[in-house]
Amino acid sequence: MHAHPLPPDTPFAAGTPRFAAPAPDTLAAWQQAYAARGAACAAAVGGEFAVALALPGGGTYLAVDRFAVHSLCYAVHGGRLHFATRADALARQLGITEIDPQAIFSYLFHHCIPSPRTIYAGIHRLPRSEERRVGKE
Secondary structure (H helix, E strand, O other): OOOOOOOOOOOEEEEOOEOOOOOOOHHHHHHHHHHHHHHHHHHHOEOOEEEEEEOOOOOEEEEEOOOOOOOOEEEEEOOEEEEEOOHHHHHHHHOOOOEOHHHHHHHHHHOOOOOOEOOEOOOEEOOOOOEEEEOOO
16 A cells, blocks of 8 residues: 655655546645635545645645545744654654654553644644645745
8 A cells, every 4th residue: 555655855745635626746736725715625625635835925835635535744844844754764864763642641541642733742644634735925
């Protein structure tokens, strides 16, 4: 189910999103959807997905489906947004080694670490059915 992880900060579209308008590839479909509906475009997309889209005027759009089937982790480090499909890849890239004590407690108590936390302090996972636009308007 999982392909090789992408390098952090690489725009990507994971999963099998369903769009109303056809497009040559999934990233192009997301760009069309964003151009048509703005930051609310994920609400009109069906299926399972995670997307990190570089916006034309600068900035980044992040979104995950209603069940967060695919993971999308992010951190703001040095005044810049960084993202990846996995928290450990992002931690390696940013040199983050600090473990979040609340995440350890959550794991021991719930047997999982609920979003938006990850095991790493300062790295967050986008919760289900969430979208974020970060950067220039």
